[in-house]
Amino acid sequence: MSRIWRKGLSISVPGPQPGGTIDRQITEEASLVIPATGDLRVEALALEGETVAQGQPLFRDLRHDGLITCAPMAGRVARLDIDSARRLRQVTLFHEPGAGRYERSPLPLDQRDLQTLTEHLRAAGLWQLLRARPFGGLADPARPPAAIFVMALDTRPGAPDPRRALDGQEAHFASGLAALAALTAQTEGPIFLCHREGAAPVQGPGPRIRLLPAAPLHPWGLAGLHIHAQRPATPDRPVWDIAAEDVAAIGALLDTGLLPETRLVSLTGTGLRETRLVRCQPWADLRGLCQGHVRPGQNTILSGSLLEGRPARWLLGTDRQATITAYHPSHGRGHWFLSALSHAARPLPLIPTAALEQSMGGALPAVALLRAIASGDAETAQTLGVLSLLPEDLALADYVTGAEPRLSALLAALLARMAEEEAA
Amino acid sequence: MNRGLWDRETVAALLLIAALPLALTWLVLDGPFGLLRLAVFLVTAGVWHLVWMLARAQPPSLAGALTALALAVLAPGELGPVALLLSTSFGVIVAELAFGGWGRNVLNPATVTLAFMGFGFPAAPWPDLAVQLGWASWAMLAIGLAFGVLPGPVVLGALGTLGLAALAGLPFGGAMPALCVGLALLVADPVASATTPLGRWLNGALYGGLCVLFLAFWQDAAPVQIAVSAALLASLAAPLFDEISIALWLRRRNRRHG
Numbered sequence: 184m185s186r187i188w189r190k191g192l193s194i195s196v197p198g199p200q201p202g203g204t205i206d207r208q209i210t211e212e213a214s215l216v217i218p219a220t221g222d223l224r225v226e227a228l229a230l231e232g233e234t235v236a237q238g239q240p241l242f243r244d245l246r247h248d249g250l251i252t253c254a255p256m257a258g259r260v261a262r263l264d265i266d267s268a269r270r271l272r273q274v275t276l277f278h279e280p281g282a283g284r285y286e287r288s289p290l291p292l293d294q295r296d297l298q299t300l301t302e303h304l305r306a307a308g309l310w311q312l313l314r315a316r317p318f319g320g321l322a323d324p325a326r327p328p329a330a331i332f333v334m335a336l337d338t339r340p341g342a343p344d345p346r347r348a349l350d351g352q353e354a355h356f357a358s359g360l361a362a363l364a365a366l367t368a369q370t371e372g373p374i375f376l377c378h379r380e381g382a383a384p385v386q387g388p389g390p391r392i393r394l395l396p397a398a399p400l401h402p403w404g405l406a407g408l409h410i411h412a413q414r415p416a417t418p419d420r421p422v423w424d425i426a427a428e429d430v431a432a433i434g435a436l437l438d439t440g441l442l443p444e445t446r447l448v449s450l451t452g453t454g455l456r457e458t459r460l461v462r463c464q465p466w467a468d469l470r471g472l473c474q475g476h477v478r479p480g481q482n483t484i485l486s487g488s489l490l491e492g493r494p495a496r497w498l499l500g501t502d503r504q505a506t507i508t509a510y511h512p513s514h515g516r517g518h519w520f521l522s523a524l525s526h527a528a529r530p531l532p533l534i535p536t537a538a539l540e541q542s543m544g545g546a547l548p549a550v551a552l553l554r555a556i557a558s559g560d561a562e563t564a565q566t567l568g569v570l571s572l573l574p575e576d577l578a579l580a581d582y583v584t585g586a587e588p589r590l591s592a593l594l595a596a597l598l599a600r601m602a603e604e605e606a607a
Numbered sequence: 608m609n610r611g612l613w614d615r616e617t618v619a620a621l622l623l624i625a626a627l628p629l630a631l632t633w634l635v636l637d638g639p640f641g642l643l644r645l646a647v648f649l650v651t652a653g654v655w656h657l658v659w660m661l662a663r664a665q666p667p668s669l670a671g672a673l674t675a676l677a678l679a680v681l682a683p684g685e686l687g688p689v690a691l692l693l694s695t696s697f698g699v700i701v702a703e704l705a706f707g708g709w710g711r712n713v714l715n716p717a718t719v720t721l722a723f724m725g726f727g728f729p730a731a732p733w734p735d736l737a738v739q740l741g742w743a744s745w746a747m748l749a750i751g752l753a754f755g756v757l758p759g760p761v762v763l764g765a766l767g768t769l770g771l772a773a774l775a776g777l778p779f780g781g782a783m784p785a786l787c788v789g790l791a792l793l794v795a796d797p798v799a800s801a802t803t804p805l806g807r808w809l810n811g812a813l814y815g816g817l818c819v820l821f822l823a824f825w826q827d828a829a830p831v832q833i834a835v836s837a838a839l840l841a842s843l844a845a846p847l848f849d850e851i852s853i854a855l856w857l858r859r860r861n862r863r864h865g
Contacts, residue, residue, distance in 0.1 A: 415860075415864055528708065536618055584613050
């Protein structure tokens with residue numbers, strides 16, 4: 184019943200839509216760059232100049248026990264920049280196909296219990312694919328989740344269809360789902376599998392796996408609103424979410440002992456001559472992927488969709504798309520009076536329109552929530568369910584209303600403050 | 608760089624576009640005198656917007672023109688210049704600019720101005736609105752709803768209540784144009800009306816209900832006076848309706864999720 188009233192928007196990026204053939208392309212370089220504000224303390228497990236196999240441990244997180252990051256492709260460690268405080272700044276790999284793949288032993292079915300699985304995933308570098316709410320960030324094994332949301336639907340403009348990413352990996356996906364169910368064994372929490380209406384990726388779901396069909400309207404292809412509606416996240420009962428392709432990666436690791444080499448990534452935007460669907464490694468070089476496909480002139484490369492993408496050279500985190508847009512230089516500073524006017528009354532007032540309502544999916548009192556976020560009212564925002572949301576969930580509202588400063592940035596600041604208070 | 612359309616000034620411009628049929632009909636009916644009247648309100652509201660821009664760096668808004676139009680159509684005639692300037696300034700400043708400009712206000716500035724005129728200068732006669740204006744306001748409501756800049760449930764709630772009363776045989780006796788113009792220009796304001804679905808239905812229904820009540824029991828009131836009073840009370844109650852709606856939503860949610 185409630186699904187009839189679901190609202191949302193479908194935004195099409197200018198230019199061709201993703202589809203057609205999938206090319207496989209491993210770029211010559213792959214890199215992870217930690218922004219200046221990041222604070223990742225690590226111990227190197229491979230040295231600069233050393234050749235590593237795909238999936239071989241690269242460094243260990245010093246703050247989180249047993250959390251290891253592995254090489255996304257076979258190659259030589261060209262640069263490993265760790266400062267004197269053991270803060271990681273940058274890792275860069277050069278592709279060397281001869282280095283092969285790093286093999287682990289498959290985990291037998293009878294050993295897939297909570298403890299072993301957690302350690303296994305953390306040691307293989309797949310634990311980082313799980314994202315925890317409230318506040319986002321790494322999933323904490325000490326706080327078992329009330330539910331895990333698997334997203335087999337992605338409604339971001341220009342996003343690749345997760346169903347295509349799962350083609351031929353159904354068995355791995357099923358064993359990945361079973362592994363997630365083992366991770367929530369303690370709380371008996373359900374695994375929600377969110378998919379496009381009429382296109383369930385599994386036929387006979389397991390006992391604790393619940394199908395969650397949704398219309399392909401943004402933002403219903405993001406985990407935030409589903410979590411808000413089904414199982415609101417609280418500090419005591421966190422909720423995790425993960426993309427369907429990453430679940431298949433977990434299954435592949437457990438069944439075969441190998442980490443998948445690629446992920447399905449779409450390249451869209453006005454700066455491209457044609458839209459591309461590629462299978463490339465994580466941390467891929469976006470310039471390498473675009474080479475020969477961009478229009479002449481200056482372009483900006485965003486990792487992520489048009490709505491929430493960040494300018495980047497390398498494919499960031501768990502992003503599955505990159506947007507290439509024509510570069511618009513800022514129009515200078517303008518007259519001092521206009522700039523004073525435009526900087527005085529921030530945040531800009533929100534006018535409640537149908538567009539704003541739709542951009543929040545119609546599932547919550549949108550105007551009240553956005554006003555609470557804009558004014559930094561943590562208490563009201565928490566009552567209205569802000570703990571289930573992450574900045575990406577407000578990217579559409581930002582886009583639609585042209586909000587300044589961006590509501591997603593305000594939400595990020597609010598969540599950081601709430602997390603600090605929670606930790607204190 | 609990448610941004611949509613629906614910022615404050617776009618919405619204000621779309622509201623003005625939606626109001627064009629109403630404004631043109633009214634200008635045709637009232638002629639040059641109407642134009643002069645509109646100009647006076649435009650200048651008064653515009654001057655205050657400029658003053659607040661210079662003194663408080665508060666960007667002026669196209670919504671000021673909408674306020675001026677509502678005042679020109681609905682304000683009592685034969686007000687002296689002092690009374691007119693005083694009440695317009697009161698409404699524009701106290702109801703809109705002091706709160707930080709359009710988008711942050713709690714009440715519609717035109718509603719406040721008209722109520723101030725009604726209470727402060729009760730001898731001034733309220734205008735009689737021609738029946739064409741009533742139809743033109745339907746056009747405004749339709750365009751505004753199509754663009755999504757007017758709150759649908761408010762409009763439907765009000766029209767529904769009025770329609771029910773008409774079916775029940777309440778004598779409207781020529782009050783319909785004033786009630787519809789009041790709904791279009793004063794009540795169905797996206798900023799000052801309620802923002803939650805249930806709140807909006809209640810908000811619209813309260814306006815309709817108050818209009819019906821005043822028509823039945825307020826013997827010597829002019830139609831515009833009834834519309835303005837109902838609009839003022841309905842928009843004063845809007846935050847309450849939002850509170851009720853959110854409280855009910857939270858209760859349902861807590862029952863479901865524990």
